[in-house]
Amino acid sequence: MEYLMKFIKFSGTILCFCLLFIHSDCTLIDYVDEACYGNGHVDTLQPTCPAGEVIYPKDIYTYCKRIETNCPHISYDGIRNETYCCRYVNETEDCGMRYYGVDQGLEHYRKFTGESIGSLQVAWNDTDRVCNQSIFFPKTHYMRMTYNCIKSSQIVSMCNSSASGDQLFLWNDGYPNSDGGCGLTSGCQCTIQSTGGSGIHIDALDIRFAINESTGLCSQRLYVIDGSDESDIACDDVNLFERRTLYTSLTDTIQLRYDNTYDGSNGNFWILLQATDSSQTLTITCSEVLLTNTEYNCGENFTIISPETEPTTTDTVTTNSEPDSTSMPTTTPSSSTSKSTHHVTEVLTSSLNSDATFPTDATDVTDPTDVTDSTDPTDPTDVTNPTDAFVTKVTSSSSNTSTSSSPGVSEASTEG
Numbered sequence: 350m351e352y353l354m355k356f357i358k359f360s361g362t363i364l365c366f367c368l369l370f371i372h373s374d375c376t377l378i379d380y381v382d383e384a385c386y387g388n389g390h391v392d393t394l395q396p397t398c399p400a401g402e403v404i405y406p407k408d409i410y411t412y413c414k415r416i417e418t419n420c421p422h423i424s425y426d427g428i429r430n431e432t433y434c435c436r437y438v439n440e441t442e443d444c445g446m447r448y449y450g451v452d453q454g455l456e457h458y459r460k461f462t463g464e465s466i467g468s469l470q471v472a473w474n475d476t477d478r479v480c481n482q483s484i485f486f487p488k489t490h491y492m493r494m495t496y497n498c499i500k501s502s503q504i505v506s507m508c509n510s511s512a513s514g515d516q517l518f519l520w521n522d523g524y525p526n527s528d529g530g531c532g533l534t535s536g537c538q539c540t541i542q543s544t545g546g547s548g549i550h551i552d553a554l555d556i557r558f559a560i561n562e563s564t565g566l567c568s569q570r571l572y573v574i575d576g577s578d579e580s581d582i583a584c585d586d587v588n589l590f591e592r593r594t595l596y597t598s599l600t601d602t603i604q605l606r607y608d609n610t611y612d613g614s615n616g617n618f619w620i621l622l623q624a625t626d627s628s629q630t631l632t633i634t635c636s637e638v639l640l641t642n643t644e645y646n647c648g649e650n651f652t653i654i655s656p657e658t659e660p661t662t663t664d665t666v667t668t669n670s671e672p673d674s675t676s677m678p679t680t681t682p683s684s685s686t687s688k689s690t691h692h693v694t695e696v697l698t699s700s701l702n703s704d705a706t707f708p709t710d711a712t713d714v715t716d717p718t719d720v721t722d723s724t725d726p727t728d729p730t731d732v733t734n735p736t737d738a739f740v741t742k743v744t745s746s747s748s749n750t751s752t753s754s755s756p757g758v759s760e761a762s763t764e765g
Contacts, residue, residue: 377497379407385435385491386471387421394457397466398498404467405497405554405619406458406590411474411489412437412445421490435491444480445489448472449589458590461496462555462619463525507607508537511634517541518554519605519633520619527614531568531647535609539635542602547626549598553588556595559616560584566650568611571618574604581654582620597625612647 382396396404414420420434429435437443450456450472461467471492476485504518505511507528519539521528528534543549551573558569567584575598582595609616622631645651 377405377499379495380498382494382496383436383491384471385421385429385431386473386489392471393468394461394471394492394494395466395468396461396494396496400465401502402498402500403463403465403504404461405499406461406494407497407592408495408590409448409457410437410445410493411448411472412443412491412493413476413480413486413489415442415484416486418442420486437493444476444485445493446474446476446479448474448492453589455590457492457494458555459525461494462590463520505539505633505635507539507635508534509635509637511632513630513632515623515627515630517622517631517633518619519622519635520555521607521617524617524619527616528609530614531609531611534607535645535647536606537635537637538604538606539633540602540604541622541631541633543624543626543629543631544601545624545626545629546601547624547629548601549603549631550594550621550623550625551582551596551598552621552623553582553586553591553593553595554621555590555617555619556582556586556588557617558584558587559611559613561611564650567653569607569609569616569618570651570653571620572606572608572644574606576600576602579654582618583653585653592621595620606644608645608651610645610647610649610651 380396382394384392384394386392394409396406398404414434418434421429448457450458457469457472460469473489476482476487476489480486499518503512503514503516504520506522506524507519508522522534522537523529541549558567560566561568570581570583573580573582573596575596578599580596586595622633624631
């Protein structure tokens with residue numbers, strides 16, 4: 350059975366390559382990898398990209414099946430119906446949630462991001478606050494990962510590189526590791542220009558900026574100069590690997606400056622750049638820091654740029670997780686502006702991209718093979734809910750065009 354599953358994954362990879370061949374370079378193809386929880390030797394997620402490409406972990410979900418299927422919902426090392434019990438079918442047959450890791454550690458995302466290949470044991474969540482317990486198992490028993498493969502030739506490091514293309518990616522020096530520290534990286538800057546007068550989209554792939562533990566202030570950001578306007582991508586834009594549009598430029602040329610005052614090795618960013626007119630291309634040129642031009646040095650504070658219009662309402666989403674409850678304030682903005690706003694949503698059931706590439710057709714689910722239950726799992730499972738970084742902003746925009754309020758993050762009312 351183990352060899353069969355490896356063959357299925359290999360076949361799916363070949364199929365994905367064929368799809369990549371017929372798509373344009375601007376299209377990110379969704380690859381899918383799935384595995385059951387149970388046997389730590391073979392039950393692992395194993396995303397793989399072709400040579401010269403690296404993984405972006407777009408989504409990782411944990412799922413369970415309906416009780417009547419008799420799929421093993423706890424640690425199990427025996428014979429099971431792999432093609433059904435370890436594979437997503439639809440929202441009727443499967444119930445699940447996005448997985449954020451133990452104590453929101455994002456370990457599965459961090460393990461795979463920026464690598465060409467990876468392997469990590471499947472984890473699980475409790476389902477009592479997400480799935481109907483009279484229909485679905487109390488614990489998830491398989492994971493589904495959707496990921497993209499990014500060409501290394503399209504990726505630029507912040508402090509000293511350049512590239513051209515219809516789709517470019519920018520990350521911190523040393524990614525997927527943290528950068529070399531504020532003394533080496535603060536002040537690095539890039540100029541991005543589009544052809545044909547097109548605007549420029551900035552999408553977040555991975556924003557994990559560092560906060561000063563002593564002051565609670567944001568210590569890293571990307572400062573954006575867009576004509577006479579200014580904005581930033583900062584700690585309030587931390588995205589938990591959920592891709593989203595952060596900024597759309599008003600001009601065809603923008604400058605990004607990395608302000609890093611964190612005195613240590615911490616923080617990561619990976620963003621996607623593309624023209625608003627998909628027929629146009631971009632050129633990016635990045636330069637290393639010139640100490641005489643460094644805007645902020647180690648240990649200094651900067652002011653995060655605020656929207657001109659503050660949020661008008663504040664709600665509180667309360668989620669229960671063992672052993673404590675956590676209240677997360679959320680805001681509803683009163684206006685829409687150039688810096689994108691994302692509302693907080695609660696994930697109760699998951700719906701996946703129907704265009705995702707999958708190795709084989711789903712097995713007929715009307716008569717799944719019965720399998721035997723076994724012992725309880727021993728892996729840690731406490732998964733807390735995502736929260737926004739609490740950062741106070743004050744207005745410092747230099748033009749009449751404002752930026753929008755801090756984007757929220759999706760919340761899964763789960764525990765792992």
